[in-house]
Amino acid sequence: LDGRGHVGNFLQTVLKKCENLPEDTGICVIQSFEPVPLYSNLSDLGFEHLTEKVSDNEYRAYFYRTKSIGKTTAVKVPLHPAALANLGKTDKALGKIASQFWQLVWNKEDPAIDQKTKYLLSLANAVGAGRHRQATRELVKAYFAGVTVNELDELFSLFVWNQGIGHFASEIGHSQLFSAYQLIKRLQGEGKSRDEVMAQLIEKFGESNPDVSVLESQ
Template sequence: MSYENWKDKTADFEKIDVRQLQGNFFPGLKKKAESLKAGEGLVIIQRFEPHPLYEVFEKMGFEYHTEEIAENEFHAFFYRTEVIAGDDDTGPFRPIALLNYPLIDEDLGKIAVDFWNVTWKSKKRSLPYEMRLLLSLTNAAGAGRMRQASRELIKAYACGVDTAVFDDIFELLAWNQGIGYFSSEIGPSALFQAYKMIKAGEKRGKSRKEILDSLTEKFGEKNPEVGVQ
């Protein structure tokens, strides 16, 4: 099915204008989308094209079509063609930090979202997504950005990266950054605490989903060491 098959139904879609909302409004949007039946839809109005939402909505059985109505005004139409169960695995930490940029400048907000889309979602990329997360993790840790490194670690684990890979990464961090830096900066960080939670959970025989639930609860957006809003 394509937009041409359901465009006549868009007049009945509920409109949700998120341009003035601050903080993480994604859970609310997702809950609203989950409540829709096949054959129903909604319109999300944003200052920029909402690339981060496309994959999430597709996993729930939605098709989408986006139009630039005016400068800094995009209408994204989402139409549910089927109700797909088991859509909870959308990955932790959506890029909500991007919402900060339009507060500074509308054009900057659009540039930031487009930059994110090219970096993380473009089919031109050669490295697998999981590998790019691990590179981002190590780059962030090396630069002292433990907040970012923690988020990348949890996202990588959600994507199925084996814990033994994290063992190698922390060993290399100790080698490249030095024992002193590792002991004083990495060891006490949220990054290493998340790693230890994964190791402890697996040792106790917990499933990956159970461990991810615990990680999300402890290291979610409300955690000041990890959150970006």
């Protein structure tokens, strides 16, 4: 699969293709930067990989399936960093640097900060910068990672404290971020399971939502 110049969510294209591959088969993915986000996702599906740098603008990642792990078993973090591909389209060297930086921050071995806390920190930083699109994505991922309603209640109270009642009422209270937070509270209050809540979060605040998506417009 050649991802160079691909329009749309190339990561999802690769995952869909690989989910149906039998054991002892593989696939080659070509990109203009090292496709780091694929490594952990395909590892969850039972793939090992070897990456070859052909040139500064071409990487070939060979994925080989050693065991078959189905969609119901594999753990997939929602809302993948698809926007990294846009950096590569702007400047291939920049795309490579961004991919390596993502690997360092989000896929570090033995991290000192657990993943849920990283998502919450990233969420709070995004709110502080006024980036509610990013904040909503981090909220969905934080819930996937196990954040509780009580933790979210305290976090949103901190937003009021740090940014003021007026700002919260006019900017945050009408945002997709706040709507996603309230959806979690309502569904959990109705006794829905985390999986059921997660399914509705993805349906309403996934890549199909133009206020949340980072994919290139078709």
